[in-house]
Amino acid sequence: MHPTPDVMAVETPRRIPVGDLTVAYTDSGEGEPLILVHGGESDRGQFDALRPFLGPGIRAISYDQRDTGDTVNSDEPYTIADLGADLAGLVESLGLDKAHVLGTSFGGMVAMHAALDHPERIQSVALVATTPNRSFTGPALDRMLELEPAARRAFMLDVLISPQGQAENPALVDRARSVLTPRSDEQNTRRNNAVAAHDCLDRLAGLQMPALVVQGTDDPLIRADAAEEMAKRIPDARLELINGGRHGIATEFPHLVAGIVREFVHTHPTLQ
Template sequence: MSSEGFQHVKVGDIDIAYVESGQGEPLVLLHGGESHRGQFDAFRPLLGAGILAISFDQRDTGDTLNGPEPYDIVRQAADCADFLAALGFERAHVMGVSYGGAIAMHLAIHYPQRVASLILSGATPSWTMTESFGDRIVAMGPDARAQFVLDLLLTPEGQANDPQLVADTKRALRGRPVDADARRMTAIQNHDCTARLHEITAPTLVLHGAEDPIVRAQVAELMASEIPGARLVILPRTRHGITFEAREQAARLARDFVLSHAVGTVSTGNGG
């Protein structure tokens, strides 16, 4: 977990831990399934001036506190909508990575008034469109699991040539208790909004790694074709870990997209 200080806000039945940096257009960063808010520690500063970057721990993650009740992705989208309201934002830009992309899509579908623009990174509209590694991952020990996930996120070249990249990526991965893992896995396995992609009205940018072994690039092409007006960017020589291995390019694309759809919601947030 990041050593950076974090804040808490009560949202319905959960207590959400979050961090924020910068000032300007609010951009909520939704982390992946194996990660936590610290996934974006090296990414947020690259967004530059004019953006208030916010990342929070989802249910069963990091320092967020929730009960043992099961939930689905729609419930987590509601968490995000309520989180924005708790911080005083009527609307915000939303970037969802992998699992976080599923939450972001459901947020845009069920709470369109909350989403100023949408960025999907390594996302899929349905669990059925992923290469299934879930059962294998859950059965692995912590070290084997971390390396397996690392290989899905980063190219061999990235791992060999950039020790800091590997360290940053490993730091972003966090183990969970078995019951928490099971709740999150059940939620994502039941995710499917394919038939509703056409309902997304927010300006949308789809970012995807050309060599993503979890969600193939053809899935990104499908999403971009179904979401009205969506822009598609396929990043070469990149796997599932776009915000790690291609973080400078991804941050630049995200920044430009957010500022091109600015809503004038300039704030330092109400949580701190």
């Protein structure tokens, strides 16, 4: 059985200018600053289940990316590198010298670019269920991108949560559905185009901060060898595999992911 936390009631989002954006974010806890970067189908609420397991000593900050939730941006196209610059800009706008970053899936791609292009703002990086480029994706990704939004949301449940998790925990199923965020066709197109151009595989050896890679062994969207390849290329990276985990490991196994991340963050503190 998977423990189901009492998902915290999040506050009304705060808003902060970051470049030309108005970024909506949620900020809770005190201690090591940890920026939580949501996946391609989600928004900042994706991490509501993870927060209770992070424990004391961590300030958890989740935010809405462009074309997501309550963040306001123009209709101009953008790249994953642009989103990485937004992330670094958020760290600066919050008045932080550096922050730890945890990115899942699409958010992991954003975290990679932030760490590579703006290392002065990133203390450590945790890459969860993500990939350095499209070559490590399974057929489920192409199928997902072909679907209309309503069909995509239904398809994503099996991508995110294991059959055992779905059978044993109805609350988990409801939570997985709740993190899937509606977007307009134009918003989805901008995000899909950004993913299609994402490729930083050959740059990973240049990551200069502590790195953690976490992956489910049964992820139908991103193959486990993506994590193995990233851990091999990133200097001194730590690799953690979650047996039986699918793409939504931070939702299905928040206790495991949070425990791994908590220990990692406190091993590499910004606060001395």
